[in-house]
Amino acid sequence: MTTTITTPPLPAGRTLKLGLSRIVYETKAYFRQGDAVFFSFLFPLVMLTIFSVAFSETSFGTDADGNDVSAAAFYLPAMLAAGILLSGLQNLALDIATEKGDGTLKRLGGSPLPVVSYFIGKIGQVFVLSILQAALLIAVATLVFGVSLPTESEKWITFAWVFLLGVSTSAILGIALSAVPRTGKSASAVVIPIALVLQFISGVYLSFSMLPEWLQNVASVFPLKWMAQGMRAVFLPEGFETLEQGGTWDLPGVAIVTALWLVFGLIACRLTFRWIRKDS
Template sequence: MNAVATPASAWVTPLPAGRALRIGLSRIRYEVLGYFRQTDTVFFTFLFPVLMLTIFSTAFSSQSFGPPGDEVTAAAYYLPAMLAAGILLSGVQNLGVDIAVERSDGTLKRLGGTPLPVTSYFIGKIGQVFVTAVLQSALIIAVSAIAFQVPLPTDASAWLTFAWVFLLGVATSAVLGIAISALPRSGKSATAVIIPIALVLQFISGVYLSFTMLPEWLQSVAGVFPLRWMASGMRAAFLPASFEAAEPGGSWGLATGALVLAAWLVVGLVACRLTFRWIRKDG
């Protein structure tokens, strides 16, 4: 008789919501420690935005950016983009590769044989993204302020904008990272499948290039994805108000950005529910 693929949620006895939450919270520490034990992961997801900020700030140190009278340094100009890119890397790239590897090396199969609920596993992974993204953002901001003398916002509303863009961006990136982990057919192919996706999104979303430099059709394509709106939201928080006129439509588009991020969050949650298995269907 042929084996029938069983949904992961049916492999364990359901636990009360409170206990599943406690188990998930306890896994956050385990996931964070595991993250920082992986040298390549720390470099390519945690330190990479800091490295890129340093390179751009140094390479364009003699140039200023922005409208006359409101010019900013290269470090100040690239700070918002690197914050947005860091969120994407911590969530989509890191979780996508990490979970694909765990599925390939048998870690998920072993977890599937324990009482660990899928919900608790997700909480641990999403919590790890939140903790590492907080540390990473703090490091990027500190490097900008201390090493490159970037003036930080003094308006509470700017920090409020940063907070909601950060939180919504982290949640969206994390669930999309879990969802995209189903694409690679093996752990060995995970980086080859997922990293190019993250890299292309960075180039078309105004991270390394000014968004308005891109053709209008490519701006429209980028507008479908969350990174373009995370970058715009971070610019709204850290750049002078005069920079808003240079955005498409002359607006930061914060309301639109919130809707796009929320929509992708829902899409990611649905995709996680439909695609996540402790083992592949064809495993």
């Protein structure tokens, strides 16, 4: 007769405390990786700087008062959306796939660390990185390139919910996507092209109105297009909504499509993540 010994689940407060400590650990570990910092955290800032300097003499339209919209003002919302995607989907997909490949996840699975605490650490890291990244992008756009920020409280409320929903969705999809690479070494070859293609077809580097209609329809299936559209609704003048698909910012659509991807990501995580223990 064999006896199975199981570790009792930790109290909720202890699980949360461990999760919060993991956020600090994950964030510190992230900033020790120079390549990750450049290609996910600083990359949107680099692209914003390049576009702002390269097109410094180009007007991207005018606002309600007839003032020219600069390249920095035009690309700021797109870079904010891209930053969310890179800090969430790309960062977590690469990080977790690597941890699976080098045995880190297996070792954690044999430790008392609950799965919930592990996920709190990963998702919390994404929120910390996204907040710092957004603050840096807005600060540079304002202080270096003279971009005027919105003054209406409604605009900042829109920014808050688009940002929070976008970060949550990107983080969850990153966890789900980490199951796709067969090995940690192949993770970059799988994940980075996906993130890059999404940026090009979602109105990040190219104006969305420049894309053929069929490609706009394809991009509309994915959340990045809607996150970028939500950010443009915050930072661009109202007249620019005519350039969007359907001629409107369609903020309800931003919320619905992004939320649907969040739900899809949660289901995919539940089905594909393999570190699952009864005591977690």
